[in-house]
Amino acid sequence: MGSSSELRSAWPPSGHPSPTWLEARQLAFDCAVPLAPVEVPLALAAGHALTRNVSALHELPHYDSSAMDGWAINGVGPWILAGHEPLLRPGSASVIATGGLVPVGAQSILRKESGQIHQDADGSLVLRLTDNAKEGEPGLGQHIRLAGEEAAAGEVLIPAGTTLNPGHIALAAVAGHDNVQVQAKPVVGIVLTGSEVVTSGVPKPGHVRDTFGPQLGTVISLLGGTPAGSLRIGDSYPEWLAAIGGSDAFPGRMPDLTITTGGTGCSGTDHFRAVIADLGGQLLLDGIAMRPGHPAVLAGLPDGRFVVGLPGNPLAAMMALITMGAPLLEALGGRPLSAVGQVTSAADVDPSPGRTRLIPCTFIEGLAFPASHTGPGMMRGLAWADGVMAVPPAGVQSGEPVPVLPLPWTQANETIRSTTTRARSTAWPA
Numbered sequence: 001m002g003s004s005s006e007l008r009s010a011w012p013p014s015g016h017p018s019p020t021w022l023e024a025r026q027l028a029f030d031c032a033v034p035l036a037p038v039e040v041p042l043a044l045a046a047g048h049a050l051t052r053n054v055s056a057l058h059e060l061p062h063y064d065s066s067a068m069d070g071w072a073i074n075g076v077g078p079w080i081l082a083g084h085e086p087l088l089r090p091g092s093a094s095v096i097a098t099g100g101l102v103p104v105g106a107q108s109i110l111r112k113e114s115g116q117i118h119q120d121a122d123g124s125l126v127l128r129l130t131d132n133a134k135e136g137e138p139g140l141g142q143h144i145r146l147a148g149e150e151a152a153a154g155e156v157l158i159p160a161g162t163t164l165n166p167g168h169i170a171l172a173a174v175a176g177h178d179n180v181q182v183q184a185k186p187v188v189g190i191v192l193t194g195s196e197v198v199t200s201g202v203p204k205p206g207h208v209r210d211t212f213g214p215q216l217g218t219v220i221s222l223l224g225g226t227p228a229g230s231l232r233i234g235d236s237y238p239e240w241l242a243a244i245g246g247s248d249a250f251p252g253r254m255p256d257l258t259i260t261t262g263g264t265g266c267s268g269t270d271h272f273r274a275v276i277a278d279l280g281g282q283l284l285l286d287g288i289a290m291r292p293g294h295p296a297v298l299a300g301l302p303d304g305r306f307v308v309g310l311p312g313n314p315l316a317a318m319m320a321l322i323t324m325g326a327p328l329l330e331a332l333g334g335r336p337l338s339a340v341g342q343v344t345s346a347a348d349v350d351p352s353p354g355r356t357r358l359i360p361c362t363f364i365e366g367l368a369f370p371a372s373h374t375g376p377g378m379m380r381g382l383a384w385a386d387g388v389m390a391v392p393p394a395g396v397q398s399g400e401p402v403p404v405l406p407l408p409w410t411q412a413n414e415t416i417r418s419t420t421t422r423a424r425s426t427a428w429p430a
């Protein structure tokens with residue numbers, strides 16, 4: 001087991017400043033490799049990236065079938081009504097329903113509304129066309145869905161790499177599959193810390209209402225993780241140790257990533273670093289040159305699991321999560337590191353030497369407007385924001401491009417992409 005002081009020196013190297021915002025993103029991405037592919041039942045596969053082609057296990061459709069309720073017929077009418085034998089003789093017809101197996105010998109399907117059964121003088125049942133029959137009906141092969149007309153057996157229907165949507169799932173089912181092989185999504189456990197945190201109602205002075213529990217699971221899903229539930233603990237070291245290191249902290253599977261909230265500071269109740277040290281882990285990132293969220297921590301445990309320590313201040317926590325949690329989840333989920341876009345700033349933002357400022361912003365007509373109410377503990381600005389401006393230490397002037405990340409829950413990507421194209425020629429510092 002390493003000591004806390006050894007671990008703290010992992011990043012930044014002694015005497016060096018904290019990594020920049022961009023370095024932190026890259027480092028969080030680079031420290032993980034994709035989880036192994038898994039077989040999942042179709043019902044759980046939507047949203048996953050396919051890692052093995054899905055081919056047709058048989059022809060689609062796999063037998064000649066009727067597209068209409070009516071009669072399978074052989075020859076020109078009238079037709080003697082036959083039973084449901086597999087072979088339909090010339091001059092005969094047999095009742096068939098939509099999707100029914102077309103008997104051998106059938107030349108087409110006559111729709112129910114175009115035919116009628118009559119009883120002949122000898123008592124035999126005969127099918128005749130009605131006046132409703134369209135001209136040329138029944139045409140040769142009409143209303144027969146031929147086996148293989150959609151796909152041949154063995155044909156690749158969904159190539160590896162596809163992110164599965166419900167239509168793909170339905171296609172895989174039609175093709176005969178029960179399971180598909182997909183890239184595993186990282187399982188993420190949440191540990192909410194702080195004895196002052198209350199989970200319902202209006203808190204008394206000295207207490208705060210938990211802002212993470214009701215929404216962090218949703219954000220994790222949007223970032224490509226599978227939430228494993230949340231665990232609430234107080235401020236004691238044993239609680240921290242059990243929550244991060246205990247094998248039974250989360251029922252079911254050990255999380256690939258545990259996210260803690262609070263306790264990243266240096267008070268007597270801030271145990272993150274000590275717990276990582278005592279578990280033999282390593283601090284991969286210890287602080288980022290950004291505001292808010294600078295105390296954020298990322299650690300690796302000896303068994304390959306990761307732990308992200310988000311600061312307790314709610315906006316700081318969200319900024320830390322999109323800065324390093326998102327790239328880490330992208331790497332674990334086998335996805336590329338998402339690009340940082342650029343949008344033209346609609347406002348001057350003063351320099352802040354040595355740190356990137358993350359400011360929730362709204363996009364109006366291709367311009368980024370910094371939101372108000374964006375203190376580290378405030379949620380009001382973020383709630384209405386489209387994205388986050390990452391204002392470099394030198395600041396930004398109105399009309400200049402500014403790096404921007406979308407929020408996991410906004411649809412602002414298109415705005416960022418289109419303005420990025422226009423502003424591409426302008427370089428911006430990290």
Ligand SMILES: Nc1nc2c(c(=O)[nH]1)N[C@H]1C(S)=C(S)[C@@H](COP(=O)(O)OP(=O)(O)OC[C@H]3O[C@@H](n4cnc5c(N)ncnc54)[C@H](O)[C@@H]3O)O[C@H]1N2
Nearest residue numbers: 194197208209210211212262263264265270311312313316
């Ligand atoms: N001496 C210093 N003090 C602090 C520094 C510093 O550099 N030197 N940095 C400040 C900054 S910036 C931040 S951010 C916080 C980080 O603190 P922690 O991660 O240890 O978080 P806590 O102290 O546990 O909590 C901070 C704040 O957040 C509230 N909190 C915690 N959990 C929740 C929750 N689930 N929902 C809502 N609010 C929560 C907690 O009550 C505190 O008010 O440290 C500063 N101090």
Ligand code: MOO
Nearest residue numbers: 292293294316376
């Ligand atoms: O990370 Mo703290 O919330 O910078 O303000």
